[in-house]
Amino acid sequence: MAATTSGPNEGVVSLTAGQGRQPCGAGSRRPTVGQPRLTGATASVSLPAVNGPVVRVGVLGCGTVGSSLIPLLQQRRDVVAARTGLELDIVRVAVRDLSRPRPVELPAAVFTDDPEGVVKDPEVDVVVELMGGIEPARSLLLTALEAGKPVVTANKALLASHGPELFAAADDAGVDLLFEAAVAGGIPIVRPLRESLRGEPVQRVLGIVNGTTNFVLTRMAEEGVDYDDALAEAQEMGFAEADPTADVDGHDAAAKLALVASIAFGAQVTADDVTTEGIAAVSAADIAFAGRNGFVVKLLADAELHHTAGGPELSLVVGPALVPDTHPLAAVRDSFNAIFVQGGAVGELMFYGRGAGGDPTASAVLGDLVDAASNLSAGSHGSMGRLASVRIRAPEEARSAFHVSIEAADRLGVLAAVAGVFGEHDVSIASMEQESRDDADVELAAGRARLDFVTHVARAGDFNDTLDALRGLEVVREVGHATAVLSDEPGDDR
Numbered sequence: 207m208a209a210t211t212s213g214p215n216e217g218v219v220s221l222t223a224g225q226g227r228q229p230c231g232a233g234s235r236r237p238t239v240g241q242p243r244l245t246g247a248t249a250s251v252s253l254p255a256v257n258g259p260v261v262r263v264g265v266l267g268c269g270t271v272g273s274s275l276i277p278l279l280q281q282r283r284d285v286v287a288a289r290t291g292l293e294l295d296i297v298r299v300a301v302r303d304l305s306r307p308r309p310v311e312l313p314a315a316v317f318t319d320d321p322e323g324v325v326k327d328p329e330v331d332v333v334v335e336l337m338g339g340i341e342p343a344r345s346l347l348l349t350a351l352e353a354g355k356p357v358v359t360a361n362k363a364l365l366a367s368h369g370p371e372l373f374a375a376a377d378d379a380g381v382d383l384l385f386e387a388a389v390a391g392g393i394p395i396v397r398p399l400r401e402s403l404r405g406e407p408v409q410r411v412l413g414i415v416n417g418t419t420n421f422v423l424t425r426m427a428e429e430g431v432d433y434d435d436a437l438a439e440a441q442e443m444g445f446a447e448a449d450p451t452a453d454v455d456g457h458d459a460a461a462k463l464a465l466v467a468s469i470a471f472g473a474q475v476t477a478d479d480v481t482t483e484g485i486a487a488v489s490a491a492d493i494a495f496a497g498r499n500g501f502v503v504k505l506l507a508d509a510e511l512h513h514t515a516g517g518p519e520l521s522l523v524v525g526p527a528l529v530p531d532t533h534p535l536a537a538v539r540d541s542f543n544a545i546f547v548q549g550g551a552v553g554e555l556m557f558y559g560r561g562a563g564g565d566p567t568a569s570a571v572l573g574d575l576v577d578a579a580s581n582l583s584a585g586s587h588g589s590m591g592r593l594a595s596v597r598i599r600a601p602e603e604a605r606s607a608f609h610v611s612i613e614a615a616d617r618l619g620v621l622a623a624v625a626g627v628f629g630e631h632d633v634s635i636a637s638m639e640q641e642s643r644d645d646a647d648v649e650l651a652a653g654r655a656r657l658d659f660v661t662h663v664a665r666a667g668d669f670n671d672t673l674d675a676l677r678g679l680e681v682v683r684e685v686g687h688a689t690a691v692l693s694d695e696p697g698d699d700r
C-alpha cells in the first residue's frame with residue numbers, strides 16, 4: 207500500500223444531489239489509507255460526514271462492466287464514505303484504445319493504455335481487473351498481489367483456470383483477492399458460500415449460470431423459435447457476444463461451476479475438471495417432449511459431493527437437462543440466472559437474479575471493492591483458505607436419469623427389440639412415449655415411429671453403451687440427442 211499525500215481537511219462533506227458525480231481522480235489531496243483519519247466537519251443530511259482516508263483505485267478495463275462501475279462508484283462514493291469512513295477515488299483506468307469515447311466522467315489524464323503501469327503505480331492502493339482474458343490479466347494480478355495490493359476481479363475464465371495460483375499469491379501477500387462478480391454477475395453467491403454457509407455441509411450446487419443459453423432455451427420453449435433465431439435475437443438484445451461459442455458450448459458455465467465448487471466444497475477445481483456439453487444439439491423435438499411431460503430444458507451446472515468408500519468424490523457436469531417444472535430452477539426464465547444450494551443442515555436455498563450485464567456486475571464489483579478497501583484500511587484480509595485436492599468422478603461413472611428419442615421402423619416387435627437393448631445394459635426404463643405419423647404435429651418419414659424413453663437413474667457409461675448398441679440395431683433409423691433428467695431418485699448426480 208502506498209502512502210502518503212497527506213493534505214488539508216477539505217471541509218464540509220455535503221451530500222447534495224450530484225456531488226457524487228463530480229469527477230474524481232488523480233490529485234486527491236486527502237490522506238490515503240494508513241494515514242490517521244482526519245476529523246470530519248458537519249454534513250448537510252443525516253449521514254455522518256467523513257473526510258476519511260482515501261483509498262486510491264486503479265481499474266483495468268473500461269468496457270461493459272468498467273463503464274458501469276465508474277459512475278456507480280461516483281454515485282455511491284459519499285454513502286460508502288459515510289458507512290466505512292473511507293473515500294474511494296479512481297486514480298487510474300487502463301484501456302486498450304485511448305481514442306475510444308468512454309461514457310464516464312473522469313479527467314482524460316486518468317486513462318492510460320499501460321495496464322502494467324497501473325498495477326505498479328505507487329499511487330494505486332487497490333486494483334480492479336475488468337479487462338477479461340487470461341493474459342495479460344494473470345501477470346498483472348500477480349504483480350499487483352506481489353506488491354501487496356488487494357485485487358477485485360470479475361474474470362471467471364482467469365480464476366477457473368489459474369485460481370489456485372492467484373489465491374496462493376494473495377495469501378502469501380496477505381491481501382484480498384475478491385471475485386463476487388465472477389460467478390453469477392450481480393447475484394451474491396461467493397460471499398454467502400464463503401461466509402454465511404461456512405459451517406454448512408453443502409451437498410450439491412445446481413445452477414443456471416449462463417444468461418444467453420437460458421434466454422435461447424426459454425424462447426425455444428415458450429415461443430417455438432428455433433435455435434438459430436433465438437440466438438440471433440439474444441445477440442440483438444445484447445445478451446450474447448458476437449462470438450457466442452463460450453456461452454452455447456457451456457464453457458462459460460463450466461468456468462463458473464469450477465469457481466462455485468471450489469468455494470462450496472473447499473476443493474481445488476478447475477474448468478478442465480468439468481464434463482461440459484452445450485445446447486447446440488437440443489432440438490425442437492426435445493423441447494416439445496419436455497413441455498408435454500412436465501419438464502423444461504435448462505443448461506444446468508451441477509456440482510455434487512459424494513461420500514464413497516474411497517473418500518470424497520465430486521461430480522462436476524455442465525449440460526442440458528430436463529428439469530421438472532415443479533423444481534424452483536424451472537421458473538428461472540429468459541436471461542435470469544439462479545443458483546440452488548442443497549445443504550445438510552440448512553436444506554434448500556436459491557439465489558436468483560441478473561447473472562450478467564454492466565450494472566448488476568458492477569454492483570457486485572463495488573461490494574468487493576468496499577470490502578477490499580475496508581480490509582486494507584484495517585490491516586486485515588480474507589482468504590479462500592486451504593483448498594483440498596479431491597477426486598473428480600469420471601464422466602462415465604456419473605449417475606442420472608436420461609431422456610432419448612429414437613426413430614425406428616414402424617412395425618410389430620420393434621418396441622420389444624429396442625426395450626431389450628436397455629435391459630441388456632442395466633438401464634431401466636421409467637417411461638416410454640410413442641408417436642407415429644398419424645399424430646398431429648409429428649413430422650416423420652413414412653414407415654417410421656418415434657419412441658421417447660425416460661430411464662431411471664443409471665450409470666452414464668451404461669447409458670452411452672445402450673445408445674451405441676441401439677445405433678447398431680437393424681430397426682433403428684436414428685438415435686436422437688440424449689439429455690439428462692433431473693430426478694429425485696437416490697443416486698442422481700444431475
Ligand code: NAP
Binds near residue numbers: 320336362
Ligand atoms: P469488455 O466490454 O470487453 O471490456 C474490456 C475492457 O478491458 C475494455 O475497456 C478494453 O479496452 C480493456 N482491455 C482489454 N484488454 C486490455 C489490455 N491488454 N490492456 C488494456 N486494456 C485492455 O469486457 P466486459 O464485458 O466489461 O467484461 C470484463 C470482465 O468482467 C471479464 O472478465 C468478464 O468475463 C467479466 N464479466 C462480465 C460480465 C458482463 O456482463 N459483461 C458479467 C460478469 C463478469 P478497450 O475498451 O480500449 O477495448
